[in-house]
Amino acid sequence: MEVIKEKKKMREWSRAQRKAGESVALVPTMGFLHAGHLSLITEAKQRSTKVVVSIYVNPTQFAPGEDLSTYPRDLEGDLHKLKSLDVDVVFNPYDLYAHNGPEETPDVAKEAGSKKRNLPERWSTAAEQEEKKSQVADLQDSLEENLKPNGGMAVANMHDENKGRHETWIRVERLEKPLCGQNRPIFFRGVVTVVAKLFNIVEPDVAVFGKKDYQQWRVLCRMAQDLDFAVEIIGCPLLREEDGLAMSSRNVRLSDTERQQALSISRSLKEIEALVKMGEVDANLLVKCIIEKITAAGGKVDYAKIVEQDTLREVDKIKVPVVAAVAAHFGSVRLIDNVELQPPS
Amino acid sequence: MEVIKEKKKMREWSRAQRKAGESVALVPTMGFLHAGHLSLITEAKQRSTKVVVSIYVNPTQFAPGEDLSTYPRDLEGDLHKLKSLDVDVVFNPYDLYAHNGPEETPDVAKEAGSKKRNLPERWSTAAEQEEKKSQVADLQDSLEENLKPNGGMAVANMHDENKGRHETWIRVERLEKPLCGQNRPIFFRGVVTVVAKLFNIVEPDVAVFGKKDYQQWRVLCRMAQDLDFAVEIIGCPLLREEDGLAMSSRNVRLSDTERQQALSISRSLKEIEALVKMGEVDANLLVKCIIEKITAAGGKVDYAKIVEQDTLREVDKIKVPVVAAVAAHFGSVRLIDNVELQPPS
Numbered sequence: 001m002e003v004i005k006e007k008k009k010m011r012e013w014s015r016a017q018r019k020a021g022e023s024v025a026l027v028p029t030m031g032f033l034h035a036g037h038l039s040l041i042t043e044a045k046q047r048s049t050k051v052v053v054s055i056y057v058n059p060t061q062f063a064p065g066e067d068l069s070t071y072p073r074d075l076e077g078d079l080h081k082l083k084s085l086d087v088d089v090v091f092n093p094y095d096l097y098a099h100n101g102p103e104e105t106p107d108v109a110k111e112a113g114s115k116k117r118n119l120p121e122r123w124s125t126a127a128e129q130e131e132k133k134s135q136v137a138d139l140q141d142s143l144e145e146n147l148k149p150n151g152g153m154a155v156a157n158m159h160d161e162n163k164g165r166h167e168t169w170i171r172v173e174r175l176e177k178p179l180c181g182q183n184r185p186i187f188f189r190g191v192v193t194v195v196a197k198l199f200n201i202v203e204p205d206v207a208v209f210g211k212k213d214y215q216q217w218r219v220l221c222r223m224a225q226d227l228d229f230a231v232e233i234i235g236c237p238l239l240r241e242e243d244g245l246a247m248s249s250r251n252v253r254l255s256d257t258e259r260q261q262a263l264s265i266s267r268s269l270k271e272i273e274a275l276v277k278m279g280e281v282d283a284n285l286l287v288k289c290i291i292e293k294i295t296a297a298g299g300k301v302d303y304a305k306i307v308e309q310d311t312l313r314e315v316d317k318i319k320v321p322v323v324a325a326v327a328a329h330f331g332s333v334r335l336i337d338n339v340e341l342q343p344p345s
Numbered sequence: 346m347e348v349i350k351e352k353k354k355m356r357e358w359s360r361a362q363r364k365a366g367e368s369v370a371l372v373p374t375m376g377f378l379h380a381g382h383l384s385l386i387t388e389a390k391q392r393s394t395k396v397v398v399s400i401y402v403n404p405t406q407f408a409p410g411e412d413l414s415t416y417p418r419d420l421e422g423d424l425h426k427l428k429s430l431d432v433d434v435v436f437n438p439y440d441l442y443a444h445n446g447p448e449e450t451p452d453v454a455k456e457a458g459s460k461k462r463n464l465p466e467r468w469s470t471a472a473e474q475e476e477k478k479s480q481v482a483d484l485q486d487s488l489e490e491n492l493k494p495n496g497g498m499a500v501a502n503m504h505d506e507n508k509g510r511h512e513t514w515i516r517v518e519r520l521e522k523p524l525c526g527q528n529r530p531i532f533f534r535g536v537v538t539v540v541a542k543l544f545n546i547v548e549p550d551v552a553v554f555g556k557k558d559y560q561q562w563r564v565l566c567r568m569a570q571d572l573d574f575a576v577e578i579i580g581c582p583l584l585r586e587e588d589g590l591a592m593s594s595r596n597v598r599l600s601d602t603e604r605q606q607a608l609s610i611s612r613s614l615k616e617i618e619a620l621v622k623m624g625e626v627d628a629n630l631l632v633k634c635i636i637e638k639i640t641a642a643g644g645k646v647d648y649a650k651i652v653e654q655d656t657l658r659e660v661d662k663i664k665v666p667v668v669a670a671v672a673a674h675f676g677s678v679r680l681i682d683n684v685e686l687q688p689p690s
Contacts, residue, residue, distance in 0.1 A: 168571035172513045
């Protein structure tokens with residue numbers, strides 16, 4: 001298993017694979033891998049001859065005040081797990097938002113007749129660290145600008161210090177709005193943009209995502225289709241712990257009590273699933289069930305909605321395939337979960 | 346010379362070329378080709394072994410009320426010119442904003458274990474026409490939504506009729522704001538998004554643009570770099586008619602009188618270029634010269650600015666390489682022009 005740290009080397013590897021007639025699947029992750037991630041890798045192996053797993057905690061999908069700094073990390077443990085799964089490459093970039101290394105001038109434009117630049121082959125580790133720190137600080141600044149009172153839409157000023165800073169963002173304007181988009185207005189912008197970057201670097205034939213992040217999967221399907229990426233997007237079923245809790249890297253941050261309380265999410269979803277099977281189609285009533293159950297257990301519901309699977313539009317009655325999606329806080333940990341529901345026959 | 350009309354066939358062609366060891370250059374155009382475009386193709390031929398010219402009048406970069414319907418078109422004439430230049434492929438898509446043809450369901454998401462769909466190989470010409478008309482109408486509706494009073498930023502409602510409609514947009518948030526972005530708030534959004542789509546379909550090694558559209562070139566350089574597209578972006582010098590008028594497809598829409606008046610743009614730029622060479626560095630004074638000259642000739646100045654070449658930020662004094670950029674209306678025709686200026690030594 002190869003660990004690749006640089007964008008340029010990653011693309012070279014992928015192109016060499018394609019030239020040799022291999023197909024490449026990408027499984028983008030933020031690391032701290034659990035069985036849910038591993039199931040994505042199993043699916044990826046079915047779909048292609050080579051598998052790349054990316055590990056990158058993407059700062060641009062966290063707003064200031066969210067849990068970027070406390071997001072769990074364990075690169076060594078992750079590499080160990082991936083080795084046992086016979087993954088071909090782990091892509092763990094340090095230069096994802098950097099522009100070809102620190103010696104790049106901010107002026108990236110090329111003119112007719114100009115010569116190609118010689119870029120440094122590899123940064124020093126110290127330079128890596130410094131650059132990465134300053135990238136994250138820059139990006140966080142830019143996010144703060146974006147959170148100023150205009151509904152989370154993008155604002156930009158032409159300040160000196162912005163020169164050369166990342167400023168291109170992709171938005172999936174309708175699907176990014178509801179559910180997680182309501183209280184995390186820049187979340188999907190960050191996710192979609194970083195995934196587009198990964199697609200352009202890894203150039204995979206297939207990319208595999210978990211339906212635990214149901215809205216994310218839908219948003220990314222739409223992005224890939226609208227922008228004509230030659231990447232097939234696959235959604236894999238959500239996996240649960242034995243007690244029903246949806247698998248998530250964030251689960252380790254729950255206290256024992258919070259973890260018990262958090263079971264109310266999956267239990268409430270299981271309950272409404274049973275109700276729908278018995279013929280209940282009143283979405284408002286079902287949503288009320290979910291909220292009451294989670295609140296009674298001590299959780300703080302961010303949202304609980306029943307929406308159409310493809311448009312993510314709220315429904316009153318369950319007449320088409322829907323998904324019941326929930327986000328709730330237990331202590332400082334925000335968890336999401338969902339269940340797909342068919343209308344009763 | 347091959348004319349390719351479908352996204353899927355275009356990508357297949359490009360991939361076959363790459364497999365055969367060829368390199369591919371893309372020259373994106375809206376057709377009605379003039380010597381300026383042809384110089385881009387000459388540059389493209391220097392940079393790669395195969396050249397693709399795309400011809401597509403992109404509806405998403407025109408706001409309602411702009412000149413989408415009157416934008417000059419002459420596909421037959423264009424093909425004739427391109428044949429004589431020994432271009433390899435003309436990509437003239439009819440399905441650029443369509444999702445794999447009319448039989449595609451709006452639900453594009455793929456799940457683990459699902460089978461691949463069989464898509465229709467080719468639409469009928471009638472279906473093409475209808476689909477294209479409805480695509481353009483849809484996109485224009487979506488643009489109108491975007492022009493509602495919130496500064497040109499994107500708004501989206503989750504209406505039924507939006508199901509399956511293109512909704513992914515790329516923005517280069519700082520560079521898209523000044524100059525043409527001021528009065529055409531969705532212009533660069535449309536340009537950047539369509540170019541990203543073309544990059545994903547054609548998968549070129551190099552793409553060539555004209556510096557006549559100076560801001561567009563800068564915006565696209567930034568987009569390609571920020572999103573890690575493996576495409577080298579080249580900017581080619583602006584070409585002028587014998588009398589100095591910047592070459593543009595829109596020039597044919599000028600009356601004889603307007604065309605004479607429009608020479609005031611290039612003359613004013615030539616004049617300030619001479620002033621700077623003589624040591625003048627006061628940007629406000631130079632801008633005043635431009636505006637007075639064009640206004641006196643009967644033009645209506647949209648903007649005249651002197652900005653830094655890389656950041657497009659306005660300057661007071663010319664101390665770094667700048668560009669003097671102008672947009673002005675003559676009758677119903679909006680023209681742009683620019684000149685790059687070095688600070689006097």
